Amino acid sequence: MTELKTSVDFKKIDEILKEYNYNKTNLITILQKVQAIYRYLPEEAISYIGENIEGLSPATVYGVVTFYAQFSLEPKGKYEIKVCDGTACHVRGSMPVLEAVRKKLSLQNGKMTTPNGLFSLETVSCLGACSLAPAVVINEKVYPKMTPDAVLIIIDTLLKENE
Protein backbone atom coordinates (compact mmCIF):
# COMPACT_ATOMS: atom_id res chain seq x y z
CA MET A 1 0.00 0.00 0.00
CA THR A 2 3.07 2.23 -0.34
CA GLU A 3 1.36 4.17 -3.11
CA LEU A 4 -1.08 5.60 -0.56
CA LYS A 5 1.60 6.89 1.75
CA THR A 6 1.91 10.64 1.94
CA SER A 7 4.95 12.81 2.37
CA VAL A 8 5.01 14.53 5.70
CA ASP A 9 4.60 18.27 6.10
CA PHE A 10 6.81 18.97 9.11
CA LYS A 11 5.49 22.52 9.38
CA LYS A 12 2.02 21.17 10.18
CA ILE A 13 3.48 18.85 12.80
CA ASP A 14 5.40 21.76 14.32
CA GLU A 15 2.16 23.71 14.62
CA ILE A 16 0.56 20.82 16.49
CA LEU A 17 3.60 20.35 18.74
CA LYS A 18 3.58 24.06 19.52
CA GLU A 19 -0.15 24.02 20.28
CA TYR A 20 0.50 21.30 22.84
CA ASN A 21 3.65 22.91 24.26
CA TYR A 22 6.00 20.13 23.10
CA ASN A 23 4.83 18.42 26.26
CA LYS A 24 5.04 14.66 26.55
CA THR A 25 1.91 14.49 28.67
CA ASN A 26 0.03 15.60 25.53
CA LEU A 27 1.53 12.87 23.37
CA ILE A 28 -1.71 10.96 22.73
CA THR A 29 -3.55 14.12 21.67
CA ILE A 30 -0.63 15.15 19.44
CA LEU A 31 -0.64 11.74 17.78
CA GLN A 32 -4.43 11.91 17.31
CA LYS A 33 -4.12 15.33 15.65
CA VAL A 34 -1.36 14.17 13.33
CA GLN A 35 -3.28 11.01 12.46
CA ALA A 36 -6.34 13.14 11.65
CA ILE A 37 -4.29 14.86 8.93
CA TYR A 38 -2.83 11.76 7.25
CA ARG A 39 -5.40 9.12 8.30
CA TYR A 40 -2.41 7.18 9.68
CA LEU A 41 0.90 7.96 11.38
CA PRO A 42 3.74 8.11 8.88
CA GLU A 43 7.08 6.86 10.20
CA GLU A 44 8.76 10.22 9.56
CA ALA A 45 6.09 11.92 11.66
CA ILE A 46 6.63 9.48 14.53
CA SER A 47 10.40 10.08 14.47
CA TYR A 48 9.94 13.82 14.26
CA ILE A 49 7.61 13.88 17.25
CA GLY A 50 10.01 11.68 19.24
CA GLU A 51 12.96 13.93 18.42
CA ASN A 52 11.18 17.15 19.29
CA ILE A 53 9.50 16.38 22.58
CA GLU A 54 11.77 16.48 25.57
CA GLY A 55 11.98 13.22 27.43
CA LEU A 56 10.82 11.13 24.46
CA SER A 57 12.57 9.33 21.62
CA PRO A 58 11.33 8.01 18.27
CA ALA A 59 11.42 4.48 19.74
CA THR A 60 9.23 5.50 22.67
CA VAL A 61 6.69 7.20 20.43
CA TYR A 62 6.68 4.20 18.12
CA GLY A 63 6.03 1.98 21.16
CA VAL A 64 3.04 4.12 22.16
CA VAL A 65 1.67 4.06 18.61
CA THR A 66 1.83 0.29 18.37
CA PHE A 67 0.29 -0.13 21.83
CA TYR A 68 -2.94 1.75 21.10
CA ALA A 69 -5.33 0.22 18.58
CA GLN A 70 -6.60 3.69 17.63
CA PHE A 71 -3.31 4.45 15.89
CA SER A 72 -2.37 3.09 12.51
CA LEU A 73 0.99 2.76 10.79
CA GLU A 74 -0.72 2.14 7.46
CA PRO A 75 -2.87 4.58 5.50
CA LYS A 76 -6.58 4.20 6.16
CA GLY A 77 -9.38 4.79 3.71
CA LYS A 78 -11.61 7.83 3.50
CA TYR A 79 -14.25 5.47 4.90
CA GLU A 80 -13.03 3.34 7.79
CA ILE A 81 -15.27 0.32 8.03
CA LYS A 82 -15.12 -1.50 11.35
CA VAL A 83 -16.96 -4.76 11.64
CA CYS A 84 -17.50 -5.79 15.24
CA ASP A 85 -16.47 -9.32 15.99
CA GLY A 86 -17.21 -9.34 19.68
CA THR A 87 -19.15 -12.34 20.98
CA ALA A 88 -22.68 -10.94 20.51
CA CYS A 89 -21.94 -9.75 16.98
CA HIS A 90 -20.09 -12.94 16.06
CA VAL A 91 -22.99 -15.11 17.22
CA ARG A 92 -25.46 -12.97 15.26
CA GLY A 93 -23.54 -13.18 12.01
CA SER A 94 -20.75 -10.60 11.82
CA MET A 95 -18.51 -12.93 9.81
CA PRO A 96 -20.79 -13.14 6.74
CA VAL A 97 -21.02 -9.32 6.88
CA LEU A 98 -17.22 -9.04 6.99
CA GLU A 99 -16.87 -11.52 4.15
CA ALA A 100 -19.37 -9.60 2.01
CA VAL A 101 -17.41 -6.36 2.49
CA ARG A 102 -14.10 -8.05 1.83
CA LYS A 103 -15.40 -9.58 -1.41
CA LYS A 104 -17.08 -6.39 -2.59
CA LEU A 105 -13.90 -4.36 -2.06
CA SER A 106 -11.57 -7.15 -3.26
CA LEU A 107 -9.61 -6.96 -0.02
CA GLN A 108 -7.94 -10.32 0.04
CA ASN A 109 -4.64 -11.58 1.44
CA GLY A 110 -4.51 -9.29 4.46
CA LYS A 111 -4.99 -6.07 2.47
CA MET A 112 -6.89 -3.54 4.56
CA THR A 113 -7.23 -0.51 2.33
CA THR A 114 -8.52 -0.33 -1.23
CA PRO A 115 -5.95 0.87 -3.79
CA ASN A 116 -8.01 4.04 -4.45
CA GLY A 117 -7.78 4.95 -0.76
CA LEU A 118 -11.56 5.05 -0.42
CA PHE A 119 -12.20 2.21 2.02
CA SER A 120 -10.34 0.43 4.75
CA LEU A 121 -11.66 -2.53 6.63
CA GLU A 122 -10.90 -3.97 10.02
CA THR A 123 -12.52 -6.06 12.70
CA VAL A 124 -12.85 -4.69 16.19
CA SER A 125 -13.84 -6.22 19.48
CA CYS A 126 -17.08 -5.26 21.23
CA LEU A 127 -18.19 -1.72 20.40
CA GLY A 128 -20.43 -1.61 23.45
CA ALA A 129 -23.56 -1.76 21.33
CA CYS A 130 -24.35 -5.46 21.67
CA SER A 131 -28.13 -4.93 21.50
CA LEU A 132 -27.51 -3.71 17.94
CA ALA A 133 -25.54 -6.80 16.95
CA PRO A 134 -24.14 -7.37 14.45
CA ALA A 135 -22.87 -3.81 14.38
CA VAL A 136 -20.71 -2.07 11.82
CA VAL A 137 -19.17 1.35 12.29
CA ILE A 138 -18.22 3.53 9.35
CA ASN A 139 -16.39 6.72 10.32
CA GLU A 140 -17.91 6.80 13.82
CA LYS A 141 -21.47 6.14 12.60
CA VAL A 142 -22.97 2.93 13.95
CA TYR A 143 -24.97 0.77 11.55
CA PRO A 144 -27.09 -1.65 13.61
CA LYS A 145 -28.24 -5.21 12.86
CA MET A 146 -26.22 -5.51 9.70
CA THR A 147 -26.71 -8.19 7.10
CA PRO A 148 -24.47 -8.85 4.10
CA ASP A 149 -27.11 -7.32 1.80
CA ALA A 150 -27.52 -4.21 3.95
CA VAL A 151 -23.79 -3.54 4.20
CA LEU A 152 -23.42 -3.88 0.43
CA ILE A 153 -26.16 -1.29 -0.12
CA ILE A 154 -24.31 1.11 2.21
CA ILE A 155 -21.05 0.58 0.34
CA ASP A 156 -22.78 1.09 -3.02
CA THR A 157 -24.25 4.35 -1.73
CA LEU A 158 -20.82 5.56 -0.60
CA LEU A 159 -19.32 4.53 -3.95
CA LYS A 160 -21.98 6.52 -5.80
CA GLU A 161 -21.32 9.57 -3.64
CA ASN A 162 -17.68 9.41 -4.67
CA GLU A 163 -18.13 8.89 -8.40
Ligand code: FES
Ligand atom coordinates in the same frame (compact mmCIF):
# COMPACT_ATOMS: atom_id res chain seq x y z
S1 FES B 1 -20.12 -7.65 20.52
FE1 FES B 1 -20.42 -6.25 18.91
S2 FES B 1 -21.15 -4.53 19.92
FE2 FES B 1 -20.77 -5.88 21.52
